[in-house]
Amino acid sequence: MKASVGTVRTIRGLMAGIEFTDDPPRLQEILLTDDAAQAPFQVHSFTDETTALCINMTDYRGLMKGHRVVRTGQRIEVPVGEPAIGHIFDALGRPLDVERLEGEYETRDIYQVAGETSFAGRAPEMLETGIKVLDFFTPFVKGRKIGIIGGAGVGKTVLTMELIHNIVQAQSGLAMFTGIGERIREGHELIETLRERKLLGDTVMYFAQMNENPALRSMVALSSATVAEYFRDEDKRDVLFFVDNIYRYAQARNELSTILDQTPAEGGYQPTLFSDTKWLQDRLTSNENGSITSVQTIYVPADDLSDPAVQMIAQELDSVIVLSRKVAEQGIRPAVDILRTQSSLITPEVVGERHHHLVGQVQQIMQKYESLKSIIAIIGENELSPVDRADYSKARKLIKFFSQQVNVVEDLTGVKGEYFRRDETLKGVEEIIV
C-alpha cells in the first residue's frame, strides 16, 4: 500500500489541521512527519471531510504549514505479554529502561476495549495491607477499587508507595504502576525502592509525568489499562493496578479540550468529563478471566472535595480514603479523615460481622468526638458527663491507634515502619472501645 500523505494547513499550539485529498486517516490514527524527526501526531477529529485535526504527541517544534505528514494506518499499540514484564514504558508504549524488549511480543491497540467485563459470583477475597487505618476502614478486596483522596502534600504518594511495598511482596500477582502528571523524581524513587527489594521483576510501569504534554498524560492511562486488560484476559492473572494520579488524567483531558476550544461545563471541566472517567474506569474492572485491583490517588484542587472531577472519579470507586490537611497538621500519619473515609465494602458479607460492627461503633464515637470538641472549646473537658468524657477519651485513643509509621519514609524519619496483621487491628480497636 502506498502511504497516504497529508499536508499541514493550520498550526495552533499542539494542534495541526492536516489535509488529506484522498484516503483520509481514521480517528486516533498515528501520523508521522515526513522528515528525519518522524514526529507522531494523532488524529483527534475532522473539521471537514478532508481535514483532520491532529494532536502533536511530543514536543516536536519543527512543524510548518505545507509540511507533509504520512499515515501509518495504525493507532497507538503497546507491547503486551511476558516480554513487557519488568520494564518501564512511556505513554506510547516505548520502553524507557532498555533499547528494545527481548523476545517475541504482541502489541495491542489502546483504544480497543477488551470484551465484556462482569464480575459475578466470586467470593470476596480480602488482601491484607498491614496499614491499620486502611485495613479497617477501606479494606483491600481483590478486584475492587480504592481511591486515596487529598489535597497537595497530604501523603497520597507516600501511602500508595507503602501499599505497593506491603502488598507486592505478599501477593504473587502482577503489579502495574502508572505515573500520570506527577513528579519525575517520584517515579525514579519508586523504581529504586522496588529494585532494592528485588520486586521490579514482577512489575510493569508506565509514566507520563508533569513535564509531558497533555496528549501523553491522558493517553498513558489507556496504554497501561490495555496492558492490564491483556494480562487479566489472556494470562488469567490477578493484576494490582496503582495509579498516581488519576486526577491528572481528567486534567489532561481538560487541557486538550481547552486547546480544542470546547466550551467548558461544570467547574470549568471538559463536557466529556463523565464519559472520559467512566470509559477508563470501566476498563479497570474484573471479570471471569482474572481481576484488576486498583489503587488510585486523586488530587483535590484547593482542598475542595466537591470539585466535579474529584466527585466523578470517587463515584466509580468502591472505597475512598480521605486524607486531610487538618489531620496532617496535627502530625497524625497517615493523615486520614476518618469521618469522610468511606467504603461500600464494609458489609457483613465482605468483612464479616465483627469487623462490620466495629466500624459502625468507631464511626459513632468519632462523630460524637467532633461535636464534643466544639463543646470542650467552650466549657472544658471537665464539665462533660462521665459518659461523654469516656467517649471523648476513646476517640483520642482511636486516633492515636490508627496512626502508624510507614516503611517507605524510614530514611526520612529515621523511624522503622510498622506492619499490623488485620486481626491485630481489629483486636486493638476492640480493646479501646469496650
Ligand SMILES: Nc1ncnc2c1ncn2[C@@H]1O[C@H](COP(=O)(O)OP(=O)(O)OP(=O)(O)O)[C@@H](O)[C@H]1O
Ligand atoms: N505516612 C507518612 N509518614 C511520614 N511522613 C509523611 C507521611 N506521608 C507523607 N509524609 C510527608 O509529607 C510529604 C508529602 O507527602 P506526599 O508526597 O505523599 O503527598 P501527596 O499527597 O502525594 O502530595 P502531592 O499532591 O503534591 O503529590 C512527604 O514527602 C513526607 O515528608
Ligand SMILES: [Mg+2]
Ligand atoms: Mg503525590
